[in-house]
Amino acid sequence: MNIRSLTRGDGAVIGAALLLLIASFFPFFTYDGNCPVDSCSVSAWSRSTLPMLPTVHLLGLVAAGLFLAARLLPDGRKLLGLALDQWGMVLCLVVGWAGIWSLVAVLIPDLDQPGITGDPNEKWVLSAGAYLTLVFSLALAAVGALSTTAAALKAPLLPAPKPTPYGAPQQGGYGYPGGPQPGQPGPYGGQPQGGYGYPGGPQQAGPGQPGQPGQPGQQQAQQPGPAAGGGAPDPNFQPFWFAVPVTRPLFGEDGSPQPVAELAPGTWYLAVEQRGGALIAQTQDGRRGVLQDTSGIQRG
Numbered sequence: 602m603n604i605r606s607l608t609r610g611d612g613a614v615i616g617a618a619l620l621l622l623i624a625s626f627f628p629f630f631t632y633d634g635n636c637p638v639d640s641c642s643v644s645a646w647s648r649s650t651l652p653m654l655p656t657v658h659l660l661g662l663v664a665a666g667l668f669l670a671a672r673l674l675p676d677g678r679k680l681l682g683l684a685l686d687q688w689g690m691v692l693c694l695v696v697g698w699a700g701i702w703s704l705v706a707v708l709i710p711d712l713d714q715p716g717i718t719g720d721p722n723e724k725w726v727l728s729a730g731a732y733l734t735l736v737f738s739l740a741l742a743a744v745g746a747l748s749t750t751a752a753a754l755k756a757p758l759l760p761a762p763k764p765t766p767y768g769a770p771q772q773g774g775y776g777y778p779g780g781p782q783p784g785q786p787g788p789y790g791g792q793p794q795g796g797y798g799y800p801g802g803p804q805q806a807g808p809g810q811p812g813q814p815g816q817p818g819q820q821q822a823q824q825p826g827p828a829a830g831g832g833a834p835d836p837n838f839q840p841f842w843f844a845v846p847v848t849r850p851l852f853g854e855d856g857s858p859q860p861v862a863e864l865a866p867g868t869w870y871l872a873v874e875q876r877g878g879a880l881i882a883q884t885q886d887g888r889r890g891v892l893q894d895t896s897g898i899q900r901g
Contacts, residue, residue: 617661620740624733627729668689686748693745694745703734703735838875844898851863851891861889
């Protein structure tokens with residue numbers, strides 16, 4: 602999964618669910634006085650408080666998992682008529698509601714038997730785990746409900762990388778956005794790519810000597826091919842990162858009907874040129890092609 606597909610709301614839900622899980626290990630009840638048993642504290646993982654563990658602490662993890670699944674799986678996946686993130690929001694509200702009622706829980710049930718006097722829970726008081734459970738369960742309910750409505754939580758969790766102007770010197774792995782591209786100069790000390798005046802390229806003619814021709818086919822490779830994509834390049838175009846809402850093919854710049862790559866949702870691609878209504882896009886492995894359908898793309 603591309604982490605850049607996550608929103609701030611997703612990150613807040615995951616963080617609150619993890620904090621709620623950590624709170625389950627803190628003492629929920631402690632004995633106030635001389636402890637009559639071996640252990641004077643009980644956490645949410647005790648069998649005495651077992652119904653609370655799956656309905657509060659573990660259910661928060663399930664809600665966070667549904668938010669993650671909504672980003673992992675293609676759009677439109679539903680469960681019983683609701684989208685996965687909507688189910689996650691519902692479970693977050695359930696966790697918040699159950700967290701409130703956890704404060705009225707008792708460790709020892711009141712059997713109300715004849716001959717038994719006093720409250721067996723009188724000395725067992727709520728401890729740090731109980732109050733942390735309340736705080737984090739309410740926080741999970743709040744961010745879960747607002748993650749799909751608040752604009753601040755719908756923003757990307759990580760900002761999109763700043764696009765590098767196409768054709769400028771770039772750093773990074775070969776063939777990746779930000780790295781050396783085919784036909785660009787290599788690193789310092791590397792072999793030049795047949796530039797004018799270098800071995801393998803056309804040489805300057807000296808006095809009385811004819812100019813040395815370049816390698817066969819080299820001048821043809823330097824000539825720009827016909828523009829594909831339905832128009833001439835826009836001279837005012839600025840490169841930018843974008844993501845597609847659904848899987849879309851990337852066709853060759855030579856007008857070939859066979860796709861050269863496939864753009865998938867959840868991944869950022871670099872638009873390096875615009876030709877009419879189409880974009881010349883570059884994948885993360887260095888392949889370039891024409892994206893004919895640009896409807897609904899998300900700019901970084």
